[in-house]
Amino acid sequence: MEVVIVPDAKAGGELIAEAMAQLLRRKPDALLGVATGSTPLPVYEALAAKVRSGAVDTARARIAQLDEYVGLPAEHPESYRSVLRREVLEPLGIDMDAFMGPDGTAADVQSACEAYDRALGGAGGVDLQLLGIGTDGHIGFNEPCSSLASRTRIKTLTEQTRVDNARFFDGDIEQVPHHVITQGIGTILEARHVVLLATGEGKADAVAASVEGPVAAVCPASALQLHPHATVVVDEAAASKLKLADYFRHTYAHKPDWQGI
Ligand SMILES: N[C@@H]1[C@@H](O)[C@H](O)[C@@H](COP(=O)(O)O)O[C@@H]1O
Numbered sequence: 001m002e003v004v005i006v007p008d009a010k011a012g013g014e015l016i017a018e019a020m021a022q023l024l025r026r027k028p029d030a031l032l033g034v035a036t037g038s039t040p041l042p043v044y045e046a047l048a049a050k051v052r053s054g055a056v057d058t059a060r061a062r063i064a065q066l067d068e069y070v071g072l073p074a075e076h077p078e079s080y081r082s083v084l085r086r087e088v089l090e091p092l093g094i095d096m097d098a099f100m101g102p103d104g105t106a107a108d109v110q111s112a113c114e115a116y117d118r119a120l121g122g123a124g125g126v127d128l129q130l131l132g133i134g135t136d137g138h139i140g141f142n143e144p145c146s147s148l149a150s151r152t153r154i155k156t157l158t159e160q161t162r163v164d165n166a167r168f169f170d171g172d173i174e175q176v177p178h179h180v181i182t183q184g185i186g187t188i189l190e191a192r193h194v195v196l197l198a199t200g201e202g203k204a205d206a207v208a209a210s211v212e213g214p215v216a217a218v219c220p221a222s223a224l225q226l227h228p229h230a231t232v233v234v235d236e237a238a239a240s241k242l243k244l245a246d247y248f249r250h251t252y253a254h255k256p257d258w259q260g261i
Helices: 009-026 041-053 080-092 109-122 159-168 201-212 220-226 245-253
Strands: 002-006 031-034 062-065 067-069 128-131 153-156 179-182 193-198 230-235
Touching (some): 002 245, 067 080, 109 179, 193 220, 220 230
Parallel strands (some): 193 230
Antiparallel strands (some): 067 179
């Protein structure tokens, strides 16, 4: 696992957007796995700027969704499908034909989960999966004690996650669904490169537990320690509880220029 400490969220966004751009230059039809939440927004803004300036071409890029609320109509403004259309697909000029995601409104949710899991494999697998992290260490919607081998399935949100996400629902927790579909931890670990971005002091405990704690289902993001190519990008505030921060800074500062993340 590589930990990169950046000065702020904008620098983290730029670093990850450049990694995505390099991937797309190498593989124009790369499948990018994208996350929702506020944290990844600087990545999408930086990548959209590269598209506008002609530094990268997204004409053949494909996008895969990480998780979704169960029961919200796809056209609901806070369904993750809508959020990704607004924040990722439109700014990057990618149309819905190149998008794949689970059906949160399916009558048979379990079958929809299995179908999505299979579809990811059928599409050749995710090339780069971008993740945020919950304050409790969740990735996607894999709440604490999710199986580290889990596949795409239905989960019940913790009260804390519903409280955290109520800000997207007029601050009204009653509007936040209890159930979600999420790529499993095992599914996420199949991506060829996993990049987690965490910013702000509120994520410092979760980052320290994920990076320097034991691999344990109680902290789902700690599963990234098992991935052969995982990159954790953190700003100074999110890095503030890392004991090995100086080592991570030193290592990154001395990487060969050609290596990228
Ligand atoms: N399902 C999403 C996660 O993918 C995201 O990482 C998390 C943190 O969001 P934020 O980046 O806004 O803190 O929120 C939700 O739970």
